[in-house]
Amino acid sequence: MADRQPGREILADKRVVLGVSGSIAAYKAVAVASALTQAGAVVDVAMSREATELVRPLSFQAITQRPVQSDLWHQAAETEIGHVTLGHQAHVVLVAPATAHTLAKLALGLADDVLTTTVLATTAPLVIAPAMDANMYDNRAVRENVQRLRDRGATIIEPAWGRMASGLLGQGRLVEPPEIVEWVRIVLARGGDLAGRRVVVTAGGTQEAIDPVRFVSNRSSGKMGYAIALAARDRGAAVVLIAAPSALRPPLGVELRAVVTAEQMHRAVEAAIADADLLVMAAAVADFRPANTARQKIKKDGHELVLHLEPTVDILAATAGASRGRLVRVGFAAESEHLLIQARAKLERKELDLIVGNDITHSDSGFGSDTNRVVILDRAGGCRELPTLPKHEVAHEILDAALPLLPAR
Numbered sequence: 001m002a003d004r005q006p007g008r009e010i011l012a013d014k015r016v017v018l019g020v021s022g023s024i025a026a027y028k029a030v031a032v033a034s035a036l037t038q039a040g041a042v043v044d045v046a047m048s049r050e051a052t053e054l055v056r057p058l059s060f061q062a063i064t065q066r067p068v069q070s071d072l073w074h075q076a077a078e079t080e081i082g083h084v085t086l087g088h089q090a091h092v093v094l095v096a097p098a099t100a101h102t103l104a105k106l107a108l109g110l111a112d113d114v115l116t117t118t119v120l121a122t123t124a125p126l127v128i129a130p131a132m133d134a135n136m137y138d139n140r141a142v143r144e145n146v147q148r149l150r151d152r153g154a155t156i157i158e159p160a161w162g163r164m165a166s167g168l169l170g171q172g173r174l175v176e177p178p179e180i181v182e183w184v185r186i187v188l189a190r191g192g193d194l195a196g197r198r199v200v201v202t203a204g205g206t207q208e209a210i211d212p213v214r215f216v217s218n219r220s221s222g223k224m225g226y227a228i229a230l231a232a233r234d235r236g237a238a239v240v241l242i243a244a245p246s247a248l249r250p251p252l253g254v255e256l257r258a259v260v261t262a263e264q265m266h267r268a269v270e271a272a273i274a275d276a277d278l279l280v281m282a283a284a285v286a287d288f289r290p291a292n293t294a295r296q297k298i299k300k301d302g303h304e305l306v307l308h309l310e311p312t313v314d315i316l317a318a319t320a321g322a323s324r325g326r327l328v329r330v331g332f333a334a335e336s337e338h339l340l341i342q343a344r345a346k347l348e349r350k351e352l353d354l355i356v357g358n359d360i361t362h363s364d365s366g367f368g369s370d371t372n373r374v375v376i377l378d379r380a381g382g383c384r385e386l387p388t389l390p391k392h393e394v395a396h397e398i399l400d401a402a403l404p405l406l407p408a409r
């Protein structure tokens with residue numbers, strides 16, 4: 001996810017302390033340092049002595065362009081880059097990989113090296129990615145230490161399942177660097193302009209079964225909805241993503257509710273908006289579904305097949321009454337002609353706060369595309385026409401438009 005535009009990248013200019021302890025996975029921390037640095041963060045690496053046996057400090061120094069701290073008693077340790085100062089300046093402290101030993105020291109509050117002293121001296125949020133042998137991670141002592149750190153507010157990135165250095169299969173592998181970086185973003189997002197808000201986003205095209213193998217659906221890829229969910233998460237919102245089948249991977253830190261049909265999406269939306277501030281209906285909901293779903297596969301018999309379709313519930317319209325004044329509702333209008341007129345009519349008919357209109361006849365806009373060209377209309381008659389933009393930028397523009405409409409808290 002290195003494709004965020006400047007100004008939207010949460011990591012830009014953030015001070016990240018990366019604590020590296022002596023797990024065989026320490027080499028992956030180099031990739032973490034690299035990704036953080038490329039995203040614009042200022043990365044200070046603090047290594048345990050054991051970690052320096054596995055990866056040379058010079059590797060980190062070359063990537064971060066900053067001196068690496070590995071010796072508590074080094075001459076420079078009490079200067080402006082000393083361990084206490086590092087902790088004070090940090091926006092976030094990430095320990096990756098965290099060995100069983102380092103976890104135990106952190107849980108106890110021991111401070112016998114640069115890494116542990118930095119963690120003790122910081123008030124910044126702490127993110128910990130444990131990595132160790134599966135049996136060790138399963139040990140009650142380790143579990144209790146992890147829980148203790150979690151209870152104190154640390155974010156624990158659960159190790160992945162897979163093959164260990166020992167050859168064992170189990171849970172203990174350090175998660176991959178991109179995922180670790182995403183968790184750092186999620187923690188930093190707590191200071192975003194949607195912090196404390198609950199956002200519900202729908203995405204993808206619903207599928208309405210004809211028989212056990214066939215369905216009626218549409219060309220929606222889900223990209224726009226997923227981009228909105230990610231953007232809202234990056235701005236600190238608690239996000240529920242109600243998604244019809246899609247090939248996309250849901251963003252980390254977003255609560256996914258997988259649905260298939262319009263009816264299931266309707267129920268999921270009704271449940272999710274009960275305590276939400278913002279609903280963005282980016283899903284392409286089927287307007288019609290087969291009146292009857294055949295239990296068995298329909299066989300061809302040389303004759304034509306007539307399908308009887310019945311209308312589905314208009315989910316967005318149905319949310320109008322229940323949520324007046326509390327929930328900001330944003331709809332989409334995918335049109336092939338008279339975009340502004342059609343979009344405004346939908347805004348009125350569905351009593352929306354905002355509608356995002358897009359012209360689906362353009363190849364750089366709409367279904368399946370990575371870009372979108374939209375207009376955002378509001379109730380006061382405002383109309384903001386945007387150029388063709390990547391969908392993640394469109395997502396932020398939509399959230400920018402919705403933000404001032406959210407009820408004050």
Ligand code: CTP
Binds near residue numbers: 285287313330332333
């Ligand atoms: N929508 C919905 N439930 C439906 C159909 C649509 O909630 N059963 C939502 C979509 O998610 C979108 C908005 O309504 O945010 C507009 O959908 P669209 O299909 O373009 O408009 P319709 O109201 O169905 O009008 P038409 O099909 O005549 O264009």
